[in-house]
Amino acid sequence: MFFRVIPSNWNWSWNQMRELVMEKKYHRQPGRYSKIAAIMSALIMGLGQLYNRQYIKGILMLACYVFGVYTAITKLPHAFWGVVTLGETETQLKKVGKLYKQVMGDHSIYLMIEGLITIFIMIVLIWLYVLSIKDAYRTGKLREDGVKPNTFRQTMNFIASYRFPHIVLAIPMIGVVFFTIMPIVFMILVAFTNFTRDTMPPANLIDWHGFETFIDIFRIKTWSHTFYGIMSWTFIWALLTTLTGYFGGFAVALFVEQKGIRFKAFWRTIFILPFSIPMFVSTLILRNIFNGQFGPVNQYLSLLGFKKIPWLSDPLWAKVTLILVNFWLSFPVSMLMIIGILSTIPKDMYEAADIDGANGFQKICLITFPSVMFSMAPLIIMQFVGNINNFNVVYLLTDGQPVNEDYQFAGHTDILISWLYKLSMEQGQYNFASVIGIFIFIILSVFAIWNVRRTKAFKEEDAI
Numbered sequence: 222m223f224f225r226v227i228p229s230n231w232n233w234s235w236n237q238m239r240e241l242v243m244e245k246k247y248h249r250q251p252g253r254y255s256k257i258a259a260i261m262s263a264l265i266m267g268l269g270q271l272y273n274r275q276y277i278k279g280i281l282m283l284a285c286y287v288f289g290v291y292t293a294i295t296k297l298p299h300a301f302w303g304v305v306t307l308g309e310t311e312t313q314l315k316k317v318g319k320l321y322k323q324v325m326g327d328h329s330i331y332l333m334i335e336g337l338i339t340i341f342i343m344i345v346l347i348w349l350y351v352l353s354i355k356d357a358y359r360t361g362k363l364r365e366d367g368v369k370p371n372t373f374r375q376t377m378n379f380i381a382s383y384r385f386p387h388i389v390l391a392i393p394m395i396g397v398v399f400f401t402i403m404p405i406v407f408m409i410l411v412a413f414t415n416f417t418r419d420t421m422p423p424a425n426l427i428d429w430h431g432f433e434t435f436i437d438i439f440r441i442k443t444w445s446h447t448f449y450g451i452m453s454w455t456f457i458w459a460l461l462t463t464l465t466g467y468f469g470g471f472a473v474a475l476f477v478e479q480k481g482i483r484f485k486a487f488w489r490t491i492f493i494l495p496f497s498i499p500m501f502v503s504t505l506i507l508r509n510i511f512n513g514q515f516g517p518v519n520q521y522l523s524l525l526g527f528k529k530i531p532w533l534s535d536p537l538w539a540k541v542t543l544i545l546v547n548f549w550l551s552f553p554v555s556m557l558m559i560i561g562i563l564s565t566i567p568k569d570m571y572e573a574a575d576i577d578g579a580n581g582f583q584k585i586c587l588i589t590f591p592s593v594m595f596s597m598a599p600l601i602i603m604q605f606v607g608n609i610n611n612f613n614v615v616y617l618l619t620d621g622q623p624v625n626e627d628y629q630f631a632g633h634t635d636i637l638i639s640w641l642y643k644l645s646m647e648q649g650q651y652n653f654a655s656v657i658g659i660f661i662f663i664i665l666s667v668f669a670i671w672n673v674r675r676t677k678a679f680k681e682e683d684a685i
Contacts, residue, residue: 418649470555
């Protein structure tokens, strides 16, 4: 059988004949390379790559394996111990001679953070371990098909040519894992503890309390009354600010883009000025302008014979002032985006409407508004979600004031995010603040995903 595959006019060396024999032998044993490489990588990460003659890749994966084993042996047990127990030794004062010396105990928060970091690192290493097994198996399959494995340089060239977007996305993905997902997990864990200013480490140890804090939010009357009141005002605030900002920008964009309007570039520049000034500066200036005692608005009203309006001291007027200020700061963005959308609407549609006898209002309702909404709907939803977390305007303009005696650590104009800030930074109620943060996260994520996927723009994209 062997001599039948050798050409009659051959002049081969013994090494060439040996390679042919080995090639025939491999074809008779399907799965030899792939199975051995996968098993070797499963035993020790990187051995499968070394077996497939990818030495540099194998050495790098072997180094990751050594680091993972070292972390699993030296760091992981302590990480699990810290997350489960949150420490066992309290800070104590011990008498040394005539003096007392403070002996530091376990810091529960540090133990929790260090444990989370270690666990996340181990998850990444396990993910690399699984990828190494798959890579060794695929490379072994290629060897069985007679394909020579790529060298390290060829692999890097392939990644640079065909996998560059994946590499670029992997960098922010790592950032998302360690700077977004891990803080969210930390916040969730804190909600199940008794972490308050009274139990501040390292003077005290933190204990796991289960769902007790979640239950207290609804069981204790002061907490439940505050939560329901602030949550309802948060949704009203988000809805009104989103609608006023959008329709205000829509109206200004229509007026600026009218045919008879001259100096359109000038008007666009004037109306974008509220957005070009930093929000921090604008909000503080407007806070002084609407000051009930010395603000220029009330002074002009007094000169005109009107009574002074308690813009920031009355609960209702404070909420109205918040909405007006947010409108002034937000409508320029909607105006610019809508102006860009208006320029893309075909003129033929308006000409056909004129032929059919449509007036200006009908053209706006049947052509302009649907066209703008088709493109703006996802952005409007995101603006709504952003206004639920619009901390800056509330904090800088009213700081949640005026005070509501029926609320727990909150004022009449506080929204969920500003209440969370007060609970954590001012009152030290970190477990309750974490519970509020979880509610905000659930509400925003569910609402945003559900509503964005219902918009026509995203439905047509999925259909394509």
